[in-house]
Amino acid sequence: MSVCLDSWAVLAWLQGEQPATARVDSLIDSRPVICWVNLAEVYYRLGRVHGRKKADETLADLRAKLLADLPGTARMIEAARLKAQHSIALADCFALATAAAHDLALLTGDPEILDLPDPPCEVEDLRG
Numbered sequence: 001m002s003v004c005l006d007s008w009a010v011l012a013w014l015q016g017e018q019p020a021t022a023r024v025d026s027l028i029d030s031r032p033v034i035c036w037v038n039l040a041e042v043y044y045r046l047g048r049v050h051g052r053k054k055a056d057e058t059l060a061d062l063r064a065k066l067l068a069d070l071p072g073t074a075r076m077i078e079a080a081r082l083k084a085q086h087s088i089a090l091a092d093c094f095a096l097a098t099a100a101a102h103d104l105a106l107l108t109g110d111p112e113i114l115d116l117p118d119p120p121c122e123v124e125d126l127r128g
Helices: 007-014 020-030 036-050 052-065 073-085 090-101
Strands: 033-035 067-069 106-108 123-125
Touching: 007 020, 007 036, 007 106, 020 106, 033 036, 033 090, 036 052, 036 067, 036 090, 073 090, 090 106
Parallel strands: 033 067, 106 123
Antiparallel strands: none
């Protein structure tokens, strides 16, 4: 069984934040799914803090461990529909739409996602 990760989950995992790190570690062999939009968010955040070289190295490592899902037109429209309905970040909408499209649980600690009244997929709180 696989799961879907958002950028919050990946960044927490990379930073060793518990209990997120233990949970992602327990699932990493199943190659969790991540939307390319969320992977791009991880990349730019790492680039801002640690520079381009570190961001490039981490992206290569993540691509070997995660299944990066490039959204097509239908997924983009679904993400836009979610954005129209909720005051959450567009990248969060892509994470939700990706998890729902693959019938997977979305692992996150992002309060914007966790506070949604009726998410389109199962959501697991990685904050503990």
